[in-house]
Amino acid sequence: MAADRTGAVLAWVLDRSHEASARQVPALIEEAAQRLGLTGTRLYLTDLQQTRLVALPQPAARRPETAEADGPSEADEAGERAEALDIDASLAGLAYRAQQVQTSRDRTTAWVPMVDGVERVGVMRATGPALGERDLEGCRALAALATLIVVSKSTHHDLLVERNRSRPMTLQAELLWAFLPPRTIGTAQATSTAVLEPAYDIGGDAFDHSFSDGGLHLTLLDAMGHDLASGGASAAGLAACRSTRRAGGDLQDTATTIERTLQSWIPDRLMTGILAHLDTRRGEFSWVNCGHPPPLLIRDGHVVPAALERPPQLPLGLGYHKDAPPPLHRARLQPRDRVLLYSDGVTEARSATGELFGEERLSDTVIRSMASGTTAPEALRRLILDLLTHQDQRLHDDATILLCEWHPTA
Numbered sequence: 215m216a217a218d219r220t221g222a223v224l225a226w227v228l229d230r231s232h233e234a235s236a237r238q239v240p241a242l243i244e245e246a247a248q249r250l251g252l253t254g255t256r257l258y259l260t261d262l263q264q265t266r267l268v269a270l271p272q273p274a275a276r277r278p279e280t281a282e283a284d285g286p287s288e289a290d291e292a293g294e295r296a297e298a299l300d301i302d303a304s305l306a307g308l309a310y311r312a313q314q315v316q317t318s319r320d321r322t323t324a325w326v327p328m329v330d331g332v333e334r335v336g337v338m339r340a341t342g343p344a345l346g347e348r349d350l351e352g353c354r355a356l357a358a359l360a361t362l363i364v365v366s367k368s369t370h371h372d373l374l375v376e377r378n379r380s381r382p383m384t385l386q387a388e389l390l391w392a393f394l395p396p397r398t399i400g401t402a403q404a405t406s407t408a409v410l411e412p413a414y415d416i417g418g419d420a421f422d423h424s425f426s427d428g429g430l431h432l433t434l435l436d437a438m439g440h441d442l443a444s445g446g447a448s449a450a451g452l453a454a455c456r457s458t459r460r461a462g463g464d465l466q467d468t469a470t471t472i473e474r475t476l477q478s479w480i481p482d483r484l485m486t487g488i489l490a491h492l493d494t495r496r497g498e499f500s501w502v503n504c505g506h507p508p509p510l511l512i513r514d515g516h517v518v519p520a521a522l523e524r525p526p527q528l529p530l531g532l533g534y535h536k537d538a539p540p541p542l543h544r545a546r547l548q549p550r551d552r553v554l555l556y557s558d559g560v561t562e563a564r565s566a567t568g569e570l571f572g573e574e575r576l577s578d579t580v581i582r583s584m585a586s587g588t589t590a591p592e593a594l595r596r597l598i599l600d601l602l603t604h605q606d607q608r609l610h611d612d613a614t615i616l617l618c619e620w621h622p623t624a
Contacts, residue, residue, distance in 0.1 A: 220352050223249045224359055231363045236371035241273045243338070243360045250352045252342040257328070257360060258299060258306060259336035259377055262413045264595045267306050267336055268377045269297040296377060306337050311592050315354065321345050326357040330365045332400035332407075334591060384415040386445030391416075393449045398591045399423055402623045403494035404430045407591045408616040409598045412609050418444030418485070419557050419612035422452050424459075425494075431459060432490040434555045434616050436506065438483060438531075447483045450475050451530075455489065465489045465502045466539035473535040484531040488555055497547040497620050502540045505529030507561065510577055511545070512552040515585055517577045521545065522553070552590075552619045554580060559611035563601055571604050580617065590617050 227246045234242055240257050247255040258267035301307035309316040309325035313334065316325045324345050328335040338357040342349055368374040383391070398407040406423040410416060417440030422433040433455050437447040454475045458468040468489050476483055488509060490501035501509065504527050511521040527540045547553070556576060563571040579600055583593035594615055601613055 220250060220355055223352075224355060227356075227359055227363075234363075236364075236367050236373040237271060237273070239360070239363055239367070240270045242363075243356065244272070246356055247340060247353075250349075250356065252340050252345075252349065252353070254341045255356070255360075256339040257336065257364070258297075258339065259328075259364070259374070260301070260310065260334060261298075261380055262378050263380075263411070263598075264334075264409075265301055265599075266298040266380070267301060267304070267310060270377060271296075271373075306339065309337050310334060311595075313589065315350055317345060317350075324350060324353055326350075326353045328357050328361040328364070330361050330396070331398075332405060332591075333396040333398045335361050335364060379414070381414055386440075386442045387414055387416045389442070389445045389449055390420055393452050394420065395422055395424065399425065401425060401494070402621075404492060404618060404620050405590055406430060406432060406616065406618040407594055408614065409594045410612070410614045411598050411602065412612070415440075416445070416612050417441065418448050419559065419614040420448035420452055421555075421614055421616050422455060423616065423618070424456075426459075428493065428495050430492040430494055430618060431455075432492070432501075432553075432555065432616060432618060433487065434506070434557065434614060435485055435487040436557045436559075436612065436614070437485040440612070443480060443483060447476060447480045447485055447531075450480060451485060451487065464542075465491060465500060466542055469502050469504060469530065469535050470537075470539045473530050473533065476531045477533055477536060480531075482531075484529045486529045486558075490553075490555070492547070492553075492618060492620060494620065494622070497549070497551075497622065499545045499547050499553060499620075501543055503527055503543070504535065504540055507556060507558055507573075510554040510556075510573070511547075512554060512577065512581060513548060513550075515581055517581075547620045549620060549622055552580075552584075552617060555616040555618075557612060557614045559609065559613040560601060560615060562611065563605045563609060563613065565604050566606055569604075571601060575600075576615075590619060593617070 223246050244255045257270045299306045305316045306325045309327050313327045324340045326338045340353045408421045418437030420435045424431045435448050435451045437444045451472050454471045458471045486505040488503050488506045492499050509522040511518045524543050528534045561573050579597045580593050
């Protein structure tokens, strides 16, 4: 009977979500929670740098059908001064980091992760009298549906974008973020996760990852400079990757297409990059490297020395790969192997005393985090925080890290 009621409430939310604005979604979810026997909810979304959880405006004591028509109330205006919680110093943050429900000691409040596939979106706070396991099951289902609704509206409702940011973006950063995929994607066979800093004024770094039938495509690009032309070059590079891949081209075809695109439209702009493909059935990892730091292979908690190092090739943009594509390399992975791609802005980040962050510190940070049971997205989040600390919270070059793991099912 409880399952029937939960299903009916979720169906009610879904039916009303189609025409609801982003501002109406919190009230819609809260009314659904009350129909499930809870006293209230609040939705918190992670900011771009994954340091805070920022609350969405919560209309007070009004039905979602009337909230938009009546205009913002005083409570709404107060909500515009967005409540924010520290991801590293709150129970809500623990739910986000561990991707597990957290409850207060008196079990009147639960913090439920909001996850889209394997991408962390935020958390939902649910309150009620003595929340039992059946209540928490309803909370998980409601949080999952709230996540889908928020994600579906995030491409065309600026309120959701604004709550994701703590300051304005530069023009080139705005351009690049419009092209970037979710930070984390995954299936039962493989997971890929990435981070990129400085988030609000990135110049030429970009990443891409996407699944096809039996494969995971990975791209990491680093265009020279930190201006709009750099962002445009990387955006054009991503578009060339996707266009060639979806037309049936291979990695070498993709490199050639990027080269020709740069020569035709953005001449004199150099770009390094790695284009890779993981066969998620057999574990074969294929890649081309155009002037980029070589990938790192992490196996059984250690970096396999020089496992993916190959003779260096020239960067893109010189015209060299226009008619002679870079060589294709292959390596066979073992189950649970991880491949780490990164831009030189990571390893070459210097502290105030001139100390390089370095490849060893990069790999050790990821390995130690994941050895303690931390998920890959959380390991990279912590890594980028360490990198920012190393360079006194101000990176002098773009820093992009992409980590993929092959974990085939039995």
